[in-house]
Amino acid sequence: MRTIRTEDITKAVKKMCIDANLYLADDMKNALYRACDNEESVLGKKILGQLKENLEIAGNESIPICQDTGMAIVFVKLGQDVHIEGGSFNEAINEGVRQGYTEGYLRKSVVNDPVIRKNTGDNTPAIIHIEIVDGDKLEITLAPKGFGSENMSRVFMLKPADGIDGIKNAVLTAVKDAGPNACPPIVVGVGIGGDFEKSALLAKKALTNELNSVHSYWNDVQSVTGSSKDVVPDSSYLTKLQNDLYNDINNLDIGPGGMGGKFTCLGVNIEVYPTHIAGMPLSVNMCCHVNRHAKCVL
Ligand code: SF4
Known part of the structure; x- marks a missing residue:
């Protein structure tokens, strides 16, 4: 003890x-800087430049x-x-x-x-x-x-038959409906599985993970007992889903500040958990470009 x-x-x-x-953590900072270098919209690039400058002033002058x-x-x-x-x-x-x-x-x-x-x-x-x-x-x-982005969160109680297309439609619907209100470029946390409240918790937790990462419950399971090993799913589909969502969201042309452009999102993070045979809960928790988190181990 x-x-x-x-x-x-x-x-x-x-x-x-x-x-x-x-x-901001390095992964977020680097993603913002990369977007700044690669944005094609003139207005979008200007907005990203201002966000970068804002970030530097905050760090240098110790202000939020x-x-x-x-x-x-x-x-x-x-x-x-x-x-x-x-x-x-x-x-x-x-x-x-x-x-x-x-x-x-x-x-x-x-x-x-x-x-x-x-x-x-x-x-x-x-x-x-x-x-x-x-x-x-x-x-x-x-x-x-922040609650500008929090207010744009959604829970969808999808059916198992909705499949991958249903997941993509739900996430894209949430991002489209949010438009400029979540202060884009955003990070999109997606929680799939569990039940109603578990999916929301997964989506929120996903935002604290390394940018553009996927995580399954099964990653943390040390050993499978009481059932055969083939109960552990092949989760490789998640990487493709994460990639597809990132590209599809950035093709929405919402862009930095909602003014149009290549970078509506800086990243998509997904967390999945086992669920009930009759359902596929899905939650989307968005965070603005100020996706803040700090971690410590005592
Ligand atoms: S940038 Fe983020 S924290 Fe700031 S107002 Fe917008 S949503 Fe809120």
């Missing part, structure tokens, strides 16, 4: 809130990349051999968010109730997803999520 103290969790979360809002510094989404992988000491685990995370958003002068965007709508004043509570895993480590991924 390994002990991790809550004050270390708070410290780590505080730092991640500030870092994620000031700097966007005024919407988001709601703090926290994915936790808690090793089952970890003992948390020093107080409440959830409160340790919320205290980190409180300190990060206050001391980092980040906009407080959380209201106390969806109808009453009084600002909580410190960007808490965070949305915390906890997964218990093997081992004695604590992995925390923090993703500040």
Whole structure:
């Protein structure tokens, strides 16, 4: 059993809130720079140039990349051999968010109730997803999520017979309907399988993965027990799906800022999970070009 103290969790979360809002991960930065070099639309290229300049100013002057510094989404992988000491685990995370958003002068965007709508004043509570895993480590991924893009998210309860074409149509419908509202160029998180809420969680989690990656539940399964090995699917179709979606989305001509151009999206990330014989839930969670996330392992 390994002990991790809550004050270390708070410290780590505080730092991640500030870092994620000031700097983009290299994969996102490189994708934005590449788009800037390769955009053919004159207006699109100008917009991407401004986004690049904005990113550089944010890093150099320690100011947030966007005024919407988001709601703090926290994915936790808690090793089952970890003992948390020093107080409440959830409160340790919320205290980190409180300190990060206050001391980092980040906009407080959380209201106390969806109808009453009084600002909580410190960007808490965070949305915390906890997964218990093997081992004695604590992995925390923090993703500040802006709501311009969040509001464009969709859930589609597809039928199994809809197949790959149904998946593509659903994703393209979501992106077309979002138009300029998700602040393109966007990153498109696609969650397929599970049930209604699991697919949404997969789509959100997909946004925190390496850009243009695919991930299946079966990647994490150490050994298959209780059934034959051929239950493990050949997931190679996912790479083609990811590629096709990337190209199809970029052929929509929504473009940077919604002004037309080659780069409507910078990446498509897919997560899949086993599902029920009668359904194929699919969720799309979009993020703008400010696809922020930071990770730490304690
Ligand atoms: S969607 Fe992204 S770029 Fe647009 S306002 Fe929100 S955080 Fe900023």
